[in-house]
Amino acid sequence: MRVLLGMMLLVPSVVFCGELTLVEDGKSSWRIALPSSASLVEQTASRELSDHLFQVTGARLPIVAEDGRVDRTIFIGAVSSLPKVDVSRPDTIVILSSGDSLYLSGHPRRGPLYAVYTFLEDVVGVRWWTSTESTIPRRPTLRIPAQKVVYSPKLLSRETYYGDALEGVFSARLKNNGHMTSVTEAYGGHMSLIGWCHTFAQFLPAEKYFKDHPDWYPLIDGRRQAGGHLDFQLCLTNEEMTQEFIRICLEKIRANRQTGIISVSQNDAFTPKACQCEKCVAILKENGNAQSGPLIYFVNKVAEAVEKEFPEFLVETLAYQHTMTPPTKIRPRHNVVIRLCTAVNATQSIRNGPDNRRMKQLLESWGRIAPKLYVWHYLANFHNYMIPYPNYRHFDDDIRLFIENNAVGLFAQGDKFCSAGDFVRARAWILAHLQWNPELKADDLYREFFRGYYGAAGDTLLSYLELLSDAALKSGHRLSTSGRIPPVWMSTEVLREGYALFDRALALVKDDPVIWDRVRRERIPLDVVAVNVHIKSLRQLRFEGAKESEVFLLQDAKQMIDDLMDLVAKWKIEYISEGGRLGGYISRMYDNLSKGQPIAPAECEGLPEHRWDAFQENRFRLAGPGEWAFLVDDPAASNGKAVYMKGDDKEWAVQVPLMQYPTNRPWVFYYAVRCEGNADDGAAFTFGVHSQVTGASQGTTTHLVSECKGKTYKLFKSKPIDLKGDEYVWFAPPARPRDQVDKIYFDQVYMIQEEMPVPKEH
Numbered sequence: 001m002r003v004l005l006g007m008m009l010l011v012p013s014v015v016f017c018g019e020l021t022l023v024e025d026g027k028s029s030w031r032i033a034l035p036s037s038a039s040l041v042e043q044t045a046s047r048e049l050s051d052h053l054f055q056v057t058g059a060r061l062p063i064v065a066e067d068g069r070v071d072r073t074i075f076i077g078a079v080s081s082l083p084k085v086d087v088s089r090p091d092t093i094v095i096l097s098s099g100d101s102l103y104l105s106g107h108p109r110r111g112p113l114y115a116v117y118t119f120l121e122d123v124v125g126v127r128w129w130t131s132t133e134s135t136i137p138r139r140p141t142l143r144i145p146a147q148k149v150v151y152s153p154k155l156l157s158r159e160t161y162y163g164d165a166l167e168g169v170f171s172a173r174l175k176n177n178g179h180m181t182s183v184t185e186a187y188g189g190h191m192s193l194i195g196w197c198h199t200f201a202q203f204l205p206a207e208k209y210f211k212d213h214p215d216w217y218p219l220i221d222g223r224r225q226a227g228g229h230l231d232f233q234l235c236l237t238n239e240e241m242t243q244e245f246i247r248i249c250l251e252k253i254r255a256n257r258q259t260g261i262i263s264v265s266q267n268d269a270f271t272p273k274a275c276q277c278e279k280c281v282a283i284l285k286e287n288g289n290a291q292s293g294p295l296i297y298f299v300n301k302v303a304e305a306v307e308k309e310f311p312e313f314l315v316e317t318l319a320y321q322h323t324m325t326p327p328t329k330i331r332p333r334h335n336v337v338i339r340l341c342t343a344v345n346a347t348q349s350i351r352n353g354p355d356n357r358r359m360k361q362l363l364e365s366w367g368r369i370a371p372k373l374y375v376w377h378y379l380a381n382f383h384n385y386m387i388p389y390p391n392y393r394h395f396d397d398d399i400r401l402f403i404e405n406n407a408v409g410l411f412a413q414g415d416k417f418c419s420a421g422d423f424v425r426a427r428a429w430i431l432a433h434l435q436w437n438p439e440l441k442a443d444d445l446y447r448e449f450f451r452g453y454y455g456a457a458g459d460t461l462l463s464y465l466e467l468l469s470d471a472a473l474k475s476g477h478r479l480s481t482s483g484r485i486p487p488v489w490m491s492t493e494v495l496r497e498g499y500a501l502f503d504r505a506l507a508l509v510k511d512d513p514v515i516w517d518r519v520r521r522e523r524i525p526l527d528v529v530a531v532n533v534h535i536k537s538l539r540q541l542r543f544e545g546a547k548e549s550e551v552f553l554l555q556d557a558k559q560m561i562d563d564l565m566d567l568v569a570k571w572k573i574e575y576i577s578e579g580g581r582l583g584g585y586i587s588r589m590y591d592n593l594s595k596g597q598p599i600a601p602a603e604c605e606g607l608p609e610h611r612w613d614a615f616q617e618n619r620f621r622l623a624g625p626g627e628w629a630f631l632v633d634d635p636a637a638s639n640g641k642a643v644y645m646k647g648d649d650k651e652w653a654v655q656v657p658l659m660q661y662p663t664n665r666p667w668v669f670y671y672a673v674r675c676e677g678n679a680d681d682g683a684a685f686t687f688g689v690h691s692q693v694t695g696a697s698q699g700t701t702t703h704l705v706s707e708c709k710g711k712t713y714k715l716f717k718s719k720p721i722d723l724k725g726d727e728y729v730w731f732a733p734p735a736r737p738r739d740q741v742d743k744i745y746f747d748q749v750y751m752i753q754e755e756m757p758v759p760k761e762h
């Protein structure tokens with residue numbers, strides 16, 4: 001029966017009539033046929049099909065060029081006998097049986113390969129869980145029902161930003177095709193966005209242009225500024241700047257015209273500084289005071305010029321930070337793509353979550369005016385990948401809502417830099433499947449992945465996800481892309497229940513070492529939390545007079561840290577956050593286990609234990625050890641060891657992380673420092689205490705060479721500082737020539753609490 005399809009189906013559908021027996025008892029008379037001049041993708045598709053069918057059935061189907069024979073043939077790609085089907089929409093797949101032949105085809109770029117993958121997954125039962133782990137069913141006799149699938153994904157750019165999911169072949173199997181993936185052309189290639197994002201400073205660096213063209217940069221508080229950092233945007237109504245920006249864009253597009261899209265987007269800023277000039281402000285006011293007004297005004301001009309030379313080319317911009325609110329008057333041109341970044345309480349869905357009303361409104365209002373919307377969806381705690389992050393529940397509904405509001409692309413940003421965060425493999429697999437087909441239910445995908453990948457432990461681990469989701473939701477806490485460890489929503493009861501579930505899960509798979517390892521790896525975030533809670537309990541015992549019965553203490557914290565170190569090495573887990581090394585983070589836990597300090601500095605002698613703590617080099621955190629910070633023997637130091645930084649640097653390369661200290665109490669910091677060099681005056685170094693909760697530093701002070709030059713250490717004292725949480729003390733060199741300030745040495749740091757409530761008896 002030949003089937004002609006005039007319309008595209010919304011979801012994959014399968015019609016059962018007339019079985020095909022591809023292989024019987026490991027033997028087959030079928031073959032795989034390619035067009036006479038097959039594309040790279042068609043060739044890859046035929047190989048992937050042949051290899052997988054061989055693994056499933058034991059029969060090797062030969063790959064041939066089409067030769068007029070149509071029976072017992074699986075046709076790949078644009079063969080001459082392919083029934084007429086509209087495959088013009090990108091990534092359309094066709095899976096179609098006709099008589100005793102089968103067609104796996106689609107849009108020329110990736111369709112045939114995606115059709116093969118869909119066929120292998122949905123019909124044959126192959127599962128690629130990760131880039132290296134699959135379930136291949138054994139079916140020596142392979143009978144399949146008649147096939148009639150034509151499907152086009154609504155999201156044209158699909159991207160799941162987890163480390164393993166970016167690997168080229170796995171990415172193709174997940175049907176991910178976004179900018180960051182490494183899919184080669186043989187596997188269909190991927191979308192590429194010139195500049196990726198934050199291109200203002202990339203294309204018009206202030207170091208190059210500001211001196212001659214201050215007017216291109218924003219007018220802030222009466223003067224043109226570029227600041228030397230990314231907070232400063234551009235004067236978006238400056239005509240000369242616009243022309244230069246257009247010239248640069250056109251140059252880049254001419255060199256990369258196959259990419260199809262260029263980013264014209266704002267800098268990534270802590271506090272974005274937009275232009276206050278008369279013209280920019282006039283457009284701002286016309287647009288309901290939305291900073292997206294001047295932005296779209298500028299982007300439209302670039303897009304208009306781009307269209308003249310490249311009519312099909314798209315121009316992307318960000319709706320992010322200060323530009324998230326849409327303009328009330330101006331409209332993005334038809335060739336402009338708005339990439340809207342999400343900011344949500346991740347325990348709730350965007351559609352129904354009371355805390356996410358604003359985000360939903362933004363999505364809907366951008367969806368109404370943007371010809372094409374592309375969503376940049378944050379899905380992890382970027383300050384700490386090793387925190388359980390219970391946003392598991394509504395991936396599906398959020399993606400459906402994006403598509404209802406015109407989204408044609410999604411960047412699902414997970415913790416790409418971590419090979420073992422909070423169920424990163426499951427997230428990557430589930431999110432990729434939902435991006436390809438948003439009609440699927442997340443619950444079904446969870447069940448499938450967890451049972452398939454964690455075997456008998458799967459359902460117990462799903463209960464663990466439920467436990468965490470309920471706890472986070474009930475706490476009312478806003479789960480966002482930054483959050484502290486231990487998470488405030490996680491009570492010690494939840495921690496204990498979490499361990500009970502993991503104990504059960506591990507027991508269920510104790511006879512299968514491969515699956516046991518997978519389950520044990522997923523406990524790492526819980527272990528990191530547990531050690532932190534243990535350290536916090538030690539602080540509560542020491543500084544707050546808590547009783548042992550009131551706090552959570554591990555039986556053997558040192559053993560747990562040993563195990564963590566082994567697991568970090570075993571799974572090659574590098575980062576705890578963007579740029580933060582996990583190995584160093586965990587090894588510092590050892591130094592935070594002791595309740596007291598062996599040597600009390602003179603200032604602390606006689607003080608009760610709860611009023612002070614001290615830090616030698618073993619509790620320092622060095623950025624770029626051997627490059628920016630150097631551990632050395634120094635007879636002048638209190639314990640014969642010190643750390644130095646070079647005078648011509650400016651990095652905060654010597655830090656003292658303050659793990660789990662009580663907040664909102666005044667602490668005075670003491671730091672012993674000396675410097676060497678020829679200068680007798682001017683800056684020697686800067687001290688500060690930075691909170692990762694507030695994103696700000698306190699007590700920042702620059703000290704002078706005249707105060708600390710020489711061979712003996714000078715003891716500095718800060719003003720009282722109220723800790724706000726997740727702090728570290730930092731020191732920065734003065735960025736002066738080495739012949740002025742050569743080296744700055746740091747011996748020890750200690751902190752003394754100024755005033756303190758009388759601790760309870762215990």
Ligand SMILES: [Zn+2]
Pocket residue numbers: 218219234235236237238275276277278279280281
């Ligand atoms: Zn301006």
